[in-house]
Amino acid sequence: DAKTTQPPSMDCAEGRAANLPCNHSTISGNEYVYWYRQIHSQGPQYIIHGLKNNETNEMASLIITEDRKSSTLILPHATLRDTAVYYCIVTGAGSYQLTFGKGTKLSVIP
Amino acid sequence: EAGVAQSPRYKIIEKRQSVAFWCNPISGHATLYWYQQILGQGPKLLIQFQNNGVVDDSQLPKDRFSAERLKGVDSTLKIQPAKLEDSAVYLCASSLESWDRGGSPLHFGNGTRLTVT
Numbered sequence: 001d002a003k004t005t006q007p008p009s010m011d012c013a014e015g016r017a018a019n020l021p022c023n024h025s026t027i028s029g030n031e032y033v034y035w036y037r038q039i040h041s042q043g044p045q046y047i048i049h050g051l052k053n054n055e056t057n058e059m060a061s062l063i064i065t066e067d068r069k070s071s072t073l074i075l076p077h078a079t080l081r082d083t084a085v086y087y088c089i090v091t092g093a094g095s096y097q098l099t100f101g102k103g104t105k106l107s108v109i110p
Numbered sequence: 111e112a113g114v115a116q117s118p119r120y121k122i123i124e125k126r127q128s129v130a131f132w133c134n135p136i137s138g139h140a141t142l143y144w145y146q147q148i149l150g151q152g153p154k155l156l157i158q159f160q161n162n163g164v165v166d167d168s169q170l171p172k173d174r175f176s177a178e179r180l181k182g183v184d185s186t187l188k189i190q191p192a193k194l195e196d197s198a199v200y201l202c203a204s205s206l207e208s209w210d211r212g213g214s215p216l217h218f219g220n221g222t223r224l225t226v227t
Contacts, residue, residue, distance in 0.1 A: 043114070043201050043203070043218030044216075044218045046215035049215070100153045102150075
């Protein structure tokens with residue numbers, strides 16, 4: 001699996017958009033970008049995934065650069081409940097193994 | 111739908127004792143995973159099952175860890191004997207078998223927090 005690089009921590013004001021970056025410069029053509037988050041004392045929660053097109057669901061938007069070497073997870077209106085560690089993971093199609101890094105600890109501030 | 115169920119939620123044992131964790135995946139999910147999460151780190155895959163067969167156990171310390179999924183549904187993870195460094199949260203996850211769009215997401219339980227003293 002390709003490695004990813006994320007900032008260790010970020011702050012975001014409540015109600016503002018949270019933009020979480022991820023670098024995956026060695027990603028292969030058939031590898032997907034997944035985002036999960038982990039709220040304290042809970043298991044990781046799936047957020048969104050994509051291959052090369054931008055994706056949006058009820059939780060977030062995923063923006064993948066044209067060269068696919070980086071992506072950004074956008075939480076449009078962050079709330080206190082979005083405080084969590086966010087993991088960006090790259091994995092191949094048909095490979096269900098997720099290799100977690102240390103992620104980005106997002107703190108949403110009132 | 112009901113989520114992934116794990117028990118117990120917490121467990122404290124002394125080193126060299128044995129311990130077992132139980133996981134009931136989401137109904138219909140063919141793939142089941144056990145992850146270990148040490149404090150301050152991301153989860154690390156220990157073993158992956160497809161129905162009742164092992165797909166990957168390359169990171170499972172087989173001298174002390176074992177896991178089974180006999181009927182392709184519930185699973186147990188056992189540690190015998192436990193070491194201090196086994197203190198961690200043990201997470202179970204499950205997913206549908208799907209090859210479309212990068213596979214289906216993993217659904218995680220809330221884990222069992224093990225403390226070895």
